[in-house]
Amino acid sequence: KQVPMTRRGVLCTGAAFASLSPLSPMRAAVAQQSDEPLRLRAAPSKAGLRPAPYGLTDVWSYNGAVPGSEIRVRQGDRIRVLAENRLEEETTIHWHGIRTPNAMDGVAFLTQDPIPVNGDFQYEFDALDAGTFWYHPHQRSFEQLGRGLYGPLIVEEAEPIRVDRDVTWMLDDWRMTNDGQLSNDFGNQGDAMHGGRIGNTVTINGQIPDRMAVQAGERIRLRLINAANARIFGLDFGDLDPVVIAMDGQPVAPHAPDDGIIVIGPAMRVDVVIDFTGKPGDLLSVNDVYYKDLEFRLVDFVYGSEALRQSVPDWSMVLAPNPLADPDIKKATRHQIVFNGGMMGQMMMGDGMGSMMGQMRQGNIWFINGKAANGPIMDPLLTLPLGTSHILEMENRTAWPHPIHLHGHTFRVIARNGQATQYLEWQDTVMMAPREKVDIAFVADNPGDWMFHCHIMEHQAAGMMGVIRVE
Ligand code: C2O
Numbered sequence: 001k002q003v004p005m006t007r008r009g010v011l012c013t014g015a016a017f018a019s020l021s022p023l024s025p026m027r028a029a030v031a032q033q034s035d036e037p038l039r040l041r042a043a044p045s046k047a048g049l050r051p052a053p054y055g056l057t058d059v060w061s062y063n064g065a066v067p068g069s070e071i072r073v074r075q076g077d078r079i080r081v082l083a084e085n086r087l088e089e090e091t092t093i094h095w096h097g098i099r100t101p102n103a104m105d106g107v108a109f110l111t112q113d114p115i116p117v118n119g120d121f122q123y124e125f126d127a128l129d130a131g132t133f134w135y136h137p138h139q140r141s142f143e144q145l146g147r148g149l150y151g152p153l154i155v156e157e158a159e160p161i162r163v164d165r166d167v168t169w170m171l172d173d174w175r176m177t178n179d180g181q182l183s184n185d186f187g188n189q190g191d192a193m194h195g196g197r198i199g200n201t202v203t204i205n206g207q208i209p210d211r212m213a214v215q216a217g218e219r220i221r222l223r224l225i226n227a228a229n230a231r232i233f234g235l236d237f238g239d240l241d242p243v244v245i246a247m248d249g250q251p252v253a254p255h256a257p258d259d260g261i262i263v264i265g266p267a268m269r270v271d272v273v274i275d276f277t278g279k280p281g282d283l284l285s286v287n288d289v290y291y292k293d294l295e296f297r298l299v300d301f302v303y304g305s306e307a308l309r310q311s312v313p314d315w316s317m318v319l320a321p322n323p324l325a326d327p328d329i330k331k332a333t334r335h336q337i338v339f340n341g342g343m344m345g346q347m348m349m350g351d352g353m354g355s356m357m358g359q360m361r362q363g364n365i366w367f368i369n370g371k372a373a374n375g376p377i378m379d380p381l382l383t384l385p386l387g388t389s390h391i392l393e394m395e396n397r398t399a400w401p402h403p404i405h406l407h408g409h410t411f412r413v414i415a416r417n418g419q420a421t422q423y424l425e426w427q428d429t430v431m432m433a434p435r436e437k438v439d440i441a442f443v444a445d446n447p448g449d450w451m452f453h454c455h456i457m458e459h460q461a462a463g464m465m466g467v468i469r470v471e
């Protein structure tokens with residue numbers, strides 16, 4: 001099968017910010033057929049994160065741009081990517097949320113040898129699920145991701161829902177110094193013990209956003225991807241009523257977000273449909289309200305002088321489900337997973353406190369079931385027979401939120417603090433609030449050793465990861 005893949009290069013201003021046209025040419029760009037793999041070259045480059053007159057920032061990026069080239073295919077297509085490492089250190093590429101065969105998962109030392117300096121590696125896998133995904137390195141991710149190595153991976157549905165525009169916002173935050181360069185304190189202990197590397201500069205598609213032109217009456221599908229190391233976003237669209245239609249790329253019953261705020265933890269994605277119900281000439285701010293007392297204006301929607309239509313269209317927002325195996329909740333095996341560590345956490349004697357203290361003296365800060373993992377060779381936390389259903393009863397005994405990610409599988413979030421969830425949403429990364437209990441269920445249907453970790457990159461690097469084996 002051929003590889004239809006666009007090479008649009010930089011996403012930046014084109015899609016999100018400069019276009020006044022209500023009908024973006026995006027969809028037309030999809031069906032380029034090619035035998036050649038898409039090349040993703042990881043290398044140092046410069047990026048204009050800040051508007052003129054500020055200078056450029058030294059970053060590491062794919063194909064010279066932040067975000068890296070958008071990969072856009074149709075469901076069922078084969079994706080072939082030639083990763084070229086032109087960094088000064090080893091790297092890999094992980095396809096976050098995509099259910100690949102284990103050897104294509106891109107985890108250094110677990111599923112492949114890291115790609116050496118000046119080396120290449122070809123990835124090849126089928127896009128089984130439609131949805132909004134992304135890619136990033138899985139080797140020293142706290143620095144490689146933090147310096148700008150990431151890009152969007154969009155798998156279009158066979159029959160997409162009807163919208164006027166399909167827009168991707170890849171959110172990130174950066175810790176910048178006054179001279180506009182990245183602060184070099186990657187992986188420091190203070191960040192690792194607290195909420196991770198929170199930056200001081202937020203970008204959408206690699207630029208500090210200002211305004212996005214919209215038209216009264218238009219309907220936009222907005223694909224939100226959180227590529228930050230640690231920042232959690234909580235987006236408030238003011239008078240607009242965004243409808244959540246997919247979480248982590250997986251369709252969900254269309255619904256309004258809780259309290260009207262769209263919360264997106266690191267690595268998570270939310271697809272929303274927004275009907276721009278304002279009037280020509282209106283201006284509407286999108287604010288981030290996640291961190292109390294640190295609210296900020298993210299971007300303004302500026303309405304053009306003409307309305308596209310007068311009323312809200314009645315087009316369906318329901319996406320077709322992906323081919324995921326539904327876990328058998330009654331027969332599923334239950335496993336307890338306890339997260340410990342960090343500042344102000346509760347470590348109880350029953351959690352194996354003595355052993356954790358010993359591991360802390362070796363520089364570890366976070367633990368899963370009493371074990372901190374930071375070396376290349378990890379004994380599995382769990383070994384699950386292929387094809388069987390499992391429930392992970394996860395408990396966050398720390399004072400911090402954690403976005404917990406499982407590779408190779410997509411799970412249903414079935415309960416929070418013992419209460420069944422309303423939507424049984426499919427996710428690959430789930431936010432756990434401090435002290436929260438979250439139950440997830442899945443069929444262990446993809447053989448191999450799979451990472452299971454917190455996606456706050458500094459927590460992962462300080463021990464908050466493990467391996468789940470399916471065989
Ligand atoms: Cu987004 Cu283990 O990865």
Ligand code: CU
Pocket residue numbers: 401402403454455456459460464
């Ligand atoms: Cu964490």
